[in-house]
Amino acid sequence: MFVSPAHRKVFEGVASRHEMYALFNRHSQAPFDEKRIAGTRYVGEWFEISEAGYDQMFEILPPLFYRGDMFAMREFLAASVTSVFFALTIDDRSRWFHGYCDLSDRQSPDTMRAEIIARECRPVRAMNAREKLDHIWSTTGPDFRGYADSRFPADLRNRQIVLVYPSAQGKIWKLLDDLTDEEIAAKLPVQFRLLPETIAA
Template sequence: MTTDQPFRKTFPGVATGKKMFELLNPGADLPIEQRIDGTAYAGAWFEITQADYAFMLDILPPLFMRTGMFGMSEFKAGNVTSVFFGITIHGRRRWFHGFCDMSDRFAPDRMRAAIIAFEWHAFDSMTRAEKLEAIWILTPDDFKGTAEGGDAAASIPHQRDERAIIFDHGEHGTVTRPLDDLTDNEIADLLRPFTKGEQR
């Protein structure tokens, strides 16, 4: 499988410890076929700590290892495996994880270039789609869903196939909203704890 999915950042800030492992196992709400062939994962990346980078390097003999980059020998699904990067951006060393489709032998290099391009030009910015994906990943399972899976979206009859979340809307109390209908202000509020480097 060679995927044409774009590279996409899936977490704002640095994922540490437990959060990193949660992000290494995403997609439980996606179709089983996409999880089996790896399309649910390919192209996704996020920032990690140096300690977690070193920890993952020690788990198994790497599939490959180059300066500032190594791949896991245990594949996630299909041809997709975890690749870890150590990259210097604006004079500061940082560490990242990405899911690469290894049927494309240039995928790790293209992902590295995509990470550099994104982080070099946009320190704290993500596209709207990336922000929505991050909110979906960060929202606890009890506060998100679709009509098929119950929970949040079940109370929105006209949008029953769409992902929806339940969240505290301040003076309006708890509200249920389709993910794609969130306003820019709501997105900013939901991501604020993480963009400040806080962990839930």
């Protein structure tokens, strides 16, 4: 039976055209392992885009399917994983989103749609710890992020790493998941540093 990974917002705010394409490529440095080949590295990730970005993607190719407030790209990213775009009304406001769905699960687009609406209907703007790390990864340039290689113990390889600059050591590569609160704050944009933290669903 198919079990979908958790749905995750990987970028806070509305992605510009440039940011949207960078987010499409946020795993371009990932090793060609089973997770990438099968598409599970991508499934469940989503972010907000502009109406212009939504319209542009709709016009690239005839969609694989078009259903009211969503359409899927005809070209698959990996295995049965493809981009699904959503045009949603949330709190009486039109908004647009992109997410990666595994279409081997026929309910995947509807489940993601429900997850996006639930996440974006929160009465207070907030980010959980995972969202902060995903935002940092999404906005860090490829020269300053990567995947753990032979410099790391075997059990840590292929995990996400970023450059940090501790005052006493110059610069070092560190696992994304091991960033301290101070390092996270330093890497987040100023406007996100003081957002309240929520517990991931």
